[in-house]
Amino acid sequence: MLTKLSGGRVYDPANGRDGVVMDLYVRDGRIVGDPGRGAAPDETVDLAGKMVMAGAIDIHSHIAGGKVNIARLLMAEEHRATAVAADGLCRCGGGVASPSAHVTGCRYARMGYTAAFEPAMLPSNARHAHLEMADIPLIDTGAYVVLGNDDLLLEMLASGAGEEEIADYVGWAVNATRSLAVKAVNPGGINAFKYNQRRLEVDEPGPFHAVTPRRVLTALAAAVRRLGIPHPLHLHGFNLGVPGNVESTLDSIGAADGLRLHLAHVQFHSYGLEGDRRFSSAAARLAEVVNARPNISVDVGQVMFGQTVTASADTMAQMSNTRLAHPKKWAVMDIECDAGCGVVPFRYRDKAFVNALQWAIGLELFLLIGDPWRVFLTTDHPNGGPFTSYPELIRLLMDRDYRLAKLAELHPEVPKHTILGSLRREYSLGEIATMTRAAPARILGLADRGHLGPGAAADIVVYTDDADRRRMFETPDLVFKDGRLIVRRGEVVAMAEGRTHVVEPAYDPAIERRVARHFEERMGLKAVHFRIGEDEIRGGNGLVRHLCRPGVF
Amino acid sequence: MTGHILTVREPAGPPIDLTGVLPGRLAGDGAGVTVICGRERHPLDALFDIRDGGPSGSLILRPEGAVLDAVGAGMAEGEILVEGDCGDQAGRAMRGGTLIVEGRCGAHAAAAMQGGRLMVAGDAGDFLGAPLPGGTKGMGGGTVTVGGSAGDRVGERMRRGLVTIQGNVGALCCARMIAGTVVVGGGCGPEPAAAMRRGTFLLCRAPDPPPTGFVDGGENDWLFLELLRRELRVHGSWPAGFPVAGTRARRLIGDRSAGGRGELLILSEA
Numbered sequence: 001m002l003t004k005l006s007g008g009r010v011y012d013p014a015n016g017r018d019g020v021v022m023d024l025y026v027r028d029g030r031i032v033g034d035p036g037r038g039a040a041p042d043e044t045v046d047l048a049g050k051m052v053m054a055g056a057i058d059i060h061s062h063i064a065g066g067k068v069n070i071a072r073l074l075m076a077e078e079h080r081a082t083a084v085a086a087d088g089l090c091r092c093g094g095g096v097a098s099p100s101a102h103v104t105g106c107r108y109a110r111m112g113y114t115a116a117f118e119p120a121m122l123p124s125n126a127r128h129a130h131l132e133m134a135d136i137p138l139i140d141t142g143a144y145v146v147l148g149n150d151d152l153l154l155e156m157l158a159s160g161a162g163e164e165e166i167a168d169y170v171g172w173a174v175n176a177t178r179s180l181a182v183k184a185v186n187p188g189g190i191n192a193f194k195y196n197q198r199r200l201e202v203d204e205p206g207p208f209h210a211v212t213p214r215r216v217l218t219a220l221a222a223a224v225r226r227l228g229i230p231h232p233l234h235l236h237g238f239n240l241g242v243p244g245n246v247e248s249t250l251d252s253i254g255a256a257d258g259l260r261l262h263l264a265h266v267q268f269h270s271y272g273l274e275g276d277r278r279f280s281s282a283a284a285r286l287a288e289v290v291n292a293r294p295n296i297s298v299d300v301g302q303v304m305f306g307q308t309v310t311a312s313a314d315t316m317a318q319m320s321n322t323r324l325a326h327p328k329k330w331a332v333m334d335i336e337c338d339a340g341c342g343v344v345p346f347r348y349r350d351k352a353f354v355n356a357l358q359w360a361i362g363l364e365l366f367l368l369i370g371d372p373w374r375v376f377l378t379t380d381h382p383n384g385g386p387f388t389s390y391p392e393l394i395r396l397l398m399d400r401d402y403r404l405a406k407l408a409e410l411h412p413e414v415p416k417h418t419i420l421g422s423l424r425r426e427y428s429l430g431e432i433a434t435m436t437r438a439a440p441a442r443i444l445g446l447a448d449r450g451h452l453g454p455g456a457a458a459d460i461v462v463y464t465d466d467a468d469r470r471r472m473f474e475t476p477d478l479v480f481k482d483g484r485l486i487v488r489r490g491e492v493v494a495m496a497e498g499r500t501h502v503v504e505p506a507y508d509p510a511i512e513r514r515v516a517r518h519f520e521e522r523m524g525l526k527a528v529h530f531r532i533g534e535d536e537i538r539g540g541n542g543l544v545r546h547l548c549r550p551g552v553f
Numbered sequence: 554m555t556g557h558i559l560t561v562r563e564p565a566g567p568p569i570d571l572t573g574v575l576p577g578r579l580a581g582d583g584a585g586v587t588v589i590c591g592r593e594r595h596p597l598d599a600l601f602d603i604r605d606g607g608p609s610g611s612l613i614l615r616p617e618g619a620v621l622d623a624v625g626a627g628m629a630e631g632e633i634l635v636e637g638d639c640g641d642q643a644g645r646a647m648r649g650g651t652l653i654v655e656g657r658c659g660a661h662a663a664a665a666m667q668g669g670r671l672m673v674a675g676d677a678g679d680f681l682g683a684p685l686p687g688g689t690k691g692m693g694g695g696t697v698t699v700g701g702s703a704g705d706r707v708g709e710r711m712r713r714g715l716v717t718i719q720g721n722v723g724a725l726c727c728a729r730m731i732a733g734t735v736v737v738g739g740g741c742g743p744e745p746a747a748a749m750r751r752g753t754f755l756l757c758r759a760p761d762p763p764p765t766g767f768v769d770g771g772e773n774d775w776l777f778l779e780l781l782r783r784e785l786r787v788h789g790s791w792p793a794g795f796p797v798a799g800t801r802a803r804r805l806i807g808d809r810s811a812g813g814r815g816e817l818l819i820l821s822e823a
Contacts, residue, residue: 076687085594092592329689 001042002027002035003483008047008462011429012054014438014451018430024052026458029482033454047462050477053433054450055114055459057440060234060264060299061381063104063141064118064132066125067311070331070343071098071382075309077327089492090137097308097345097382101135105498107388109138110490112461112476115440115449115498116387118143119183119234119264120313122338123150124523126177127532133500134538138486140449142180142501144234145173146313148187148216149339152518154209157219164508167223171507172515174229176531178502180444180546181231182224183264185313186238187216190339193315200316202238202251213238214255221259227505228550230445232260232297237269240317244273246282253289253296262443263290265301265380267362279354281361281418287368290375297443298369299376302362302393303355304385309345311382318342337522348385356410358384360418366397367423372434373442395470397427445546446501458483500537505548556611556631559601561619567591568620568640569600576612576631576650579603607634622659625652628669641678644671645685647695660704661685666714668694679704679723682716682735692716692733705742708735711752717785727754730815734781749808749815755781757820759803767807767817774800775818 005024010017025032025041062068072079075098083094084103093100099107108116116136121129121143133141147153147170156166170182188211189200195207202214221233233256238248249269253261263269272282290296307326312318315332321344322330332342348355362384369375377394381387396403400423407420415421427435441450448456460480466472475490486494512527519527537543557579561569570589574597579586586597597603607613610631614621622640625633629648638656642664649669657675663682677699682692683706691710702720709725711733721739728744730752737756745760746767755778778800805817 073687076685079687080685083589085589086592327689329687 002032002039004041004044005052005460005462006044006046006048008050008052010052010452011433012438012452013430013434014054014442015453017452018428019051024452024460026460026480026483029458029484030448031452031454031456031458031460045478049465051429051463051465052452053112053461053463054437054441054452054456055461055479055481056112056436057444057446057450058108058113058116058378058381058387059376059440059444060119060301060378061116061387062118062120062311062383063116063136063381064101064143065121065129066335067120067313067341067343068098068132069128070341071309071311072100074098074329074331074343074345078307089495096388097386098311099386101132102137105136105138106492109479109481109487109492110476111388111390111474112463112479112487113139113387114459114461114479114481115140115142115446115501117141117180117444117501120144120146120185120236121177121179122146122313122335122341123173123177123530124336124338126179127536130178130500130532130537134542136498138481138492138496138498140498140501140544142444143177144181144183144231145177145179146183146185146339147173148184148220149190149313151191151209151337151522152515153219154188154191154206154211154216155518156514157211157215158209163219163222163226165511166219167226168507168511169515170220170223171227171505172511174227175504175507176527178500178532178537178543180501180503181229181234182220183234183236184217184220185236185339186213186240186316187220187235188213189238189316190313193319193340194334198316198319199239202248202255214251217252217255218257218259221256221261225259226550227507228548229503229505230546230548231443232262232295234262234264236264236312236314237266240265240268240312240314241271241321242317243271243279245269245271246285249286250289253293256295258295260295260297263296263298265378265383266298267301267303267358267365267384268380270361270365275417277353277413279357281357281364283361283364284368284419287365290369291371294374297374297376298365299378299380300362300365301378301380301384302366303348303358304379304389304393305348305350305355305359306385306389307345307347308382308385309343311341311343313339313341315340315342318344321346336524350410353411353413356414357417359410360407360414360420363396363403363420364418364423366427367420367425372427372431373439375435376440376443377432377435391470391473394427394432394473395468398429398432398469400424400426444501445503447546497538497542499542499544501544501546502537503546503548506550554609555605556607556609556613558604558606558613558615559597560604560615561617561621562600562602564616564618566600566619568622570622571614572623572626574612575625575628576610576633579612608632620659624654625650625671628652638675639673642685643673644669644697647671657701663692663695663697663716664688665690666692666695666697670695671697673698674700676701676720677703677707677718679706680709681707681718682711682714682733683707683709691730702739707737708733708752708754711735715784727752727815729811730754736781736785746808746815746817748811748813749817750811750813751815753816753818755802755818755820759819760817764805764807764817766810766813767805768809770804770806770816772801772803772821775802775804776800778802778818778820
C-alpha cells in the first residue's frame, strides 16, 4: 500500500531539509522515494501548512529494569493518585515519575516519540528488563548494558588482561544481554561502595581489586571502539551531584584520550565550588571543552521542578542522597556481582537555591554547547524529571522570553549565580529536530531511524505550528509508527508493537570459558542459561540488529 | 430528602472501586458518577440499582456477594451502611462520618484514616489502620471497632486514634507504631509491637513468647484503663475477653531496640 503525505513542511536534518515543503511517500512501513506520476497512491494525507518530522528518539530514559520497578513500589502514592483506567486501546496503569510499562509507551507515543532507550541495564537484570520493554507498546526500545563494576572485569583488569581479552568479554556481555551499547556507571565506585568506601577519585585504586576508575574507563572505551559498537561508551561519571565535580568530569574527558565518549546527564556533573554557598555553575567550563572536542557528546539530564524519583546504579551517590528523600523512604542495595541500585524519591523545588541553580545549569549547557548533533534532550527520566516534561523543556529552549520569565520566579539568589539571563540563543525547529531525532539515531547507529529519507522506517510525526512550543510538542496532530497511524491529536487510535534494537559485535568465543568459570564459582546460574535467546525478545519477533564496524566508530 | 440505597446488579463481576461514591455526593439517580470496575471505568448506574431510601445523608450498600473496594474512601461526613462484606481499603483516608460494615472487610481497612468511625461486625484483614501500600503514615485519627479478629500488621505505623478488636490479631501488631491506642481482646501473633516508638498496645493475654526489646515496668493500677473503658462503652465495643472491671496491668516499655518508649499493657485478672 502506497501512502502519500502531501505538502507538509519537512524538518529532516539528516537529509539537509530545514522546513522544505514536499511530499513524502510510505510503502509497507518504509519511506520510499517519489514513485513518479504513474503510481497512484492508495491514500493521500493532506499536510498543507503542517510540520513534519521523524519520530523522536529518547537516548537516555530509565523505563525498564529492576530499579524502575523498585521506584514504582516506592512511589505507590503517586500510582494511586494518577491511576489511569483502560480505554479500549490503552491498558490501565498509572504513575508519573515511574509510570507503569504500558502507560510509558502510550505517553511517549502521544508526545511524538517512537523510540526510547533504557540506559542502565545490569547484566543480572537483563532478562527482566527485556520482558518489561516488550510490555511497552507503540515505541521501539533497547538497552545499554552496565559494565565497569562487575567483579569479572575488575579481576581481569587487576590481573593485567590485554585490550583484546577485555574487548572479547565486553563483546560477550553485549551479545548475552542483547544490548545496543555499553554503559559505565561510576566505574569502580560502586564496587568500592561494597567495601564501605563512600568516595573514589579518578586515579585512586579501588579497595579490593586495586584498579583505578581511570583504568576501567579507558579499558571500556577502547573495547567499545575495538568491537565497533556504534554508540560510544555511555558514561555516568564520577561524584554525581557533588559540588566541585566538574573536575572529575573534565578528568573523564581527558581519560578518554581522544576516544569517543558520551557523557550522560552532564547537568549533574557540572558543579563548581565558587560563591558563598560553595555551589556554582561550571556549565561554561564544560561546554567550552565539549565544543572543542568532537569526540565528546553529552545528554543533559535537565532538572524540571516537581516530584520525581531518582533511580540509579550509583549506590555511592544514592546513599548520600537518602537524607534528602521526599517522601522519606528509599532503597539502596548491592546487585549480585554486577553493581548496585539506589532509589530515592525527590522533589525539585524552584524556591530552593540548589534545585533552581541545577535547572539553570542544565539550560546553560543546552545553550552553550553549539553543536545540536552532540547534545541531547533528556531529563534523565525520572532522575531530573519525568519524560512528560519534554515539551516544557523544548519551550524553554525555543522561547527566550518565556525562559527569562521562569528564571525570575526562582529562588532570588539564582539569577546572580547564572549567566542564563544573558544567553540570547533560541533553538530553531531544525535544531530541535536534530537533537531529538537525527542526532540520537546517528549516535546510536540506527541507520533507518531519525530521518525521512528513502529506506527509513516510516516513524513520522505531524505538528500544527503553534507559537506556544510546549502545546505544539505536547499534542502532535498525527504520529505514524512503521507507517501505521497510532496517534491522532494526542490520542492513541491504534495499538502497535515496537522493536528491540541491538548490536551483535563479534568476539573470540574462547573468552566464554573464563566467563563460564566465573559463573560456576560466583553466580546463581550457569553462563549458558544467563545468555538471553533471540526467542526471548518480544517472542522472537522483534529484534532489529545494527551494524558494528570495528575500527570505524 | 432521603439517602440512597445501592444494590449491585451483577454480583459475579470484577471488584468495583467505590472511590468517590460518598453520602451526599449522589445527586438524584447518580447520573454522571463513574467508578472503576476491574480495569475499566463504568457509570455507577450501570453497576448498581440506585434507589432513594434510608435517612438523609446516608448511603446503604448491598453488595449481594460482589467485592466492593474503597468503600467510604475519603469520607468526611454522613453514614454508610454495608449490608454484607467489604473488599479492601474500607474507610481509606476517612476524615469523618460513620462507616458500618455488617459483614467482614478485607485488607487495608482504615488505612491512613484521619477521623470518623469504622465499625466492622465481622473480621478485618491485614494492615488494619496501617499505611496504604508504599506509604509511611498509618492511621492518624478516628475510631475503629472490629467484632471479630484481624490479620497481620494491625496498627502498623499508627500515629493517633483508637482501634479495638474483640478477637485475635496476627503478626506484627502495632509494629513501628508512633502513637495511638490498640486494644485486643484475644491473642496476638508473633512480634507484637516490633520497633514500636510510642503509643499503647493493650492486651488481655500475655504474648508468647514475650516480645524482645521490651523492659518490664512492673504491675500497677492505671486510671487510664477506667477512662478507656468508659470511652469504649460509649461505642459499645469493650472487647469481650477483657474483665469488666479492674485497672491493674503489667507495663512493658519499648521497643528499646528501636529506641522506642511505647507501652505494652497486659491486663491482670480482675
